Amino acid sequence: MPRPRTRKAPAERAAEIVAAATAVARDQGLSALTLRAVAERAGITSGLVAHYQPSMDDLVARVYTDLVEEEVRDVERVVAAATDAPARLGSLIDTLMDGARDELTVVWVEGWAMARRSDALAAAVRTQMQRWQALVEGIVDEGCRAGVFSTTEPGEVAWQLIGMIDGLNAQSLARGADTTRFARRTARAAEALVGARPGTIPVSA
Template sequence: MSTVQSTSRRKAPVERAAEIARTAREIALVEGLSAITLRGVASRIGVTPALVSHYQPSMDVLVAATFGAIVAAEIGEVAEELAPCETSVATLQALINTLLGPERSAVTAVWLDAWSLGRRHASLAAEVGVQMDAWQAFLSGLLTTGCARGEFRTADPDAVAWQLLAIIDGLNAHAIVRYGDAKRLRGLVRTVAEHELGLPSGALGPADGSVL
């Protein structure tokens, strides 16, 4: 019997499956989606690759599920963070601040991995689409609420949501490879959002990207 087999206690199938999923998320956030392999997951858990394969016969499916779980969790975290905001303007300001802050860099890196690896993996590409739609719906809902309250003015909240997400994603992609400073460039996103939503200049914060 191998050392790996003997040092890992037997676990119920549900417990083992959850452990594999949790370990895959940990690997993705530290080493990237490409590091999620049979050997990589098995080594962290202390089991054989064959055991991981028994629960997750397709690494492509595990990678896609891992990406989806990480991004869905982030949306939940951001929604909770924004909940105390009393106005739509304050909510959008807080959203821009958090999405362009360094605290989200680990998830940003996972997004970049997914966009790249998704070119060759259909299951991951499909999950990227699902999560992009989820983020767009989240932001579009925020903008639609702001319009209903009379805080924003736009005929197409859906389009503005896509526009803002594209800019935020681009700035974060630059920052993750140390090209530019996404935090300093918050002002760019604020300026575009103010223009598209009929807000006065400075309504979402200083143009220099600082946070009040």
């Protein structure tokens, strides 16, 4: 017996489709976002998805942005709870390398690759990378003002730290390795980059 169709308000249906797409991406990655996959997750037809989301590129960019913004807000809360710049940087390293964010590492890695073929996704990736850079640069700036860091290039150092953490997470994901064991080495490298005394950036690993 066919399922009875439920007519929903346009805004409700559109939100339902975005939520379904976000769930697919979280579980399987951005590359799994197809009309069929989203329709199956939402329990509707592919045609209805296409009606509310005529551009899959725009939907992928929206889902990517929503997932990464959620991660950024979560990390900002963790970092804000630390007492000073070295502790904030240590908290950042701990939370990004604790292995609990592998599904988001997949989203980042696929986002970088897929952005080459999608202007909408490329713009979203650049925006979110700038947000991460601003977060890390703010911590480094704080440490410089407090006299515990001594770099004269906090912006460039922030990019380098992000690249180091992202690279280790991506490699660990591909190798099936535990990223946590790199946290202490990353903290020691971060101390050299920001110009901090050895052993002053604490990590739990």
